[in-house]
Amino acid sequence: MALPQSLRTSVTPPELELIASEQLIDIVPLVTMEKTAFISGAYGPLRPPAKARVPLWIAVNLKLKKKCHIVPPEWLSVEFLQDRLSRETSNPGFSQLPFQFAEISKVILDIASDDLENPDKIRTLLKDIREARQSKSREGITKLDHSELGLSGLCSMEINEIRPFFIKGMNVLTKLIRDPEHPPNLDET
Amino acid sequence: MDDDYYSIDAILAENQKIQCKFKQDIPDMGHLDGGSERDIKRDSKVQIPLWMAYVLIFSNFADFTIPGPFTTRVQNALKAEPTSVKLAGLVGAGGLWYGFGRVLLRLLDDEHGDLMSALLARTFRQRLLEVVDQAQHFAALGRASGGHSNDATQSFREGLDATERELFGLAQESSRRTKRWYESGEKGRK
Numbered sequence: 001m002a003l004p005q006s007l008r009t010s011v012t013p014p015e016l017e018l019i020a021s022e023q024l025i026d027i028v029p030l031v032t033m034e035k036t037a038f039i040s041g042a043y044g045p046l047r048p049p050a051k052a053r054v055p056l057w058i059a060v061n062l063k064l065k066k067k068c069h070i071v072p073p074e075w076l077s078v079e080f081l082q083d084r085l086s087r088e089t090s091n092p093g094f095s096q097l098p099f100q101f102a103e104i105s106k107v108i109l110d111i112a113s114d115d116l117e118n119p120d121k122i123r124t125l126l127k128d129i130r131e132a133r134q135s136k137s138r139e140g141i142t143k144l145d146h147s148e149l150g151l152s153g154l155c156s157m158e159i160n161e162i163r164p165f166f167i168k169g170m171n172v173l174t175k176l177i178r179d180p181e182h183p184p185n186l187d188e189t
Numbered sequence: 190m191d192d193d194y195y196s197i198d199a200i201l202a203e204n205q206k207i208q209c210k211f212k213q214d215i216p217d218m219g220h221l222d223g224g225s226e227r228d229i230k231r232d233s234k235v236q237i238p239l240w241m242a243y244v245l246i247f248s249n250f251a252d253f254t255i256p257g258p259f260t261t262r263v264q265n266a267l268k269a270e271p272t273s274v275k276l277a278g279l280v281g282a283g284g285l286w287y288g289f290g291r292v293l294l295r296l297l298d299d300e301h302g303d304l305m306s307a308l309l310a311r312t313f314r315q316r317l318l319e320v321v322d323q324a325q326h327f328a329a330l331g332r333a334s335g336g337h338s339n340d341a342t343q344s345f346r347e348g349l350d351a352t353e354r355e356l357f358g359l360a361q362e363s364s365r366r367t368k369r370w371y372e373s374g375e376k377g378r379k
Contacts, residue, residue: 006366009359013370106371141318146310161367164359165324169317172352176287176313178294178306 009164016156020103021057026071028052029062056107063112070112073098076105078118081125088132094153102130102157137162146173198351202288205280206236209251239292246296253296258286264308271315273341275348286350287313313353319345320353324360328368 022040029046036044043054051071062068074080075098087095098104105126113119137158149166151159193199211229219226221235229235237245245251257263258279266274277284290309294302323342349357 006362010363013367017370138318138322141321142314144314144317157367161363164363165321165356168356168359169313172287172313172356173310175291176306176309178302 009167010160013157013160016100016160017103017107020100020156021055021060021107023056023100023104024053025056025059025073025104026051026053027059027062027068028071029068031062031067056104060107060111070108070115072108072112072116073104075101076108076116076122078121078125081122081129085125085129085132088129092136094133094136096153097129097155100156102126102155133158141166141169144169144173146170146177198285198288199292202285202292203240204238205256205285205289205292206238207242207253207256207293208234209237209242209245209253210234211245211251213250215250239289239296243296256289256293258289259293259305259308267308267312271312272319272345274312275344276312276350276353277348280350284349284351284354287352316353317356320349320357321360324357325364328361328364 029048029050029052031046032048033044033046035042040055043058044052046052046068059068059070063070084095084097105122108116109119109123109126116122133154137154144166149170211231211233214231215229217227218229221229221237221241235251237251242251242253246253258276263274263279276286280286280289287309290305294305294309297305323346346357
């Protein structure tokens with residue numbers, strides 16, 4: 001393979017961000033634009049001050065030129081995240097968040113923090129949520145099995161982070177277990 | 190860790206020697222022992238690399254004893270505290286403890302094989318968490334700083350088997366990459 005070693009194991013975070021940029025998001029445009037056809041579809045027309053629904057990458061582009069305000073998705077608010085954080089710390093499972101919440105929230109916080117209420121609080125909450133979830137996926141390592149792995153509730157960035165060594169670890173376990181159909185009970189003795 | 194013909198790890202794992210006890214005289218093969226004897230005598234004990242031992246054992250020329258890295262003493266130590274055993278120190282040349290164990294599985298009958306397989310899998314799983322923890326810890330420290338760590342973690346890292354070492358690298362790289370992304374600012378976008 002011609003790919004460098006570091007790219008073989010999984011997708012890189014910037015690539016995930018690129019993929020997440022296809023997600024649609026509401027903006028309040030400050031410029032007028034006719035309906036325009038892109039490869040992924042036709043977006044617009046933009047008629048201020050009416051809201052328009054465009055992919056994140058268009059929103060980012062316009063925002064950086066100060067030609068729109070981004071309307072943050074409803075989950076990107078202090079109340080919602082506070083609620084998820086308390087669920088995250090009280091329940092053993094992963095709480096439901098948008099699959100690409102890490103990527104989208106980072107992009108919006110980076111370029112459009114002035115469109116958010118209380119961006120610093122949101123940043124802290126996101127960080128707390130991330131840490132709470134990380135400690136759960138760390139516990140998951142001890143339950144690693146050679147044949148199956150449940151990832152319910154994990155989001156794309158988290159899956160991507162654990163992918164390389166989970167795959168390798170499961171591979172090794174498969175090899176170490178003599179008869180994968182009838183594995184011996186590992187918890188005995 | 191795989192059976193691929195070109196896998197260096199598989200070749201190295203098979204290069205480990207195990208002690209074989211010959212069941213009969215074998216003429217003209219004394220050079221296997223590296224000694225000056227012309228013949229191998231019955232009941233003589235010879236260290237033979239695993240790749241050659243298969244043939245001898247399966248065709249009933251010799252018996253073998255469980256080699257050093259997998260003796261009851263090591264098994265008990267692993268049972269007591271998996272993270273305190275230096276796997277790399279048990280086997281020479283690259284420290285392929287799991288690889289060696291896996292090749293050995295083929296020589297064992299069902300009962301012993303199951304025990305050995307359980308030992309390998311249990312050890313691997315119990316050490317994995319520590320491997321990943323330390324890898325993430327080191328990723329967080331960043332490339333430049335050496336980091337201070339206490340003796341237990343240091344000695345655990347030194348005792349990593351080659352397979353675990355690879356996992357350590359994977360976990361460290363992935364964690365470092367994700368961290369870099371989280372910390373990258375808005376500068377790149379303008």
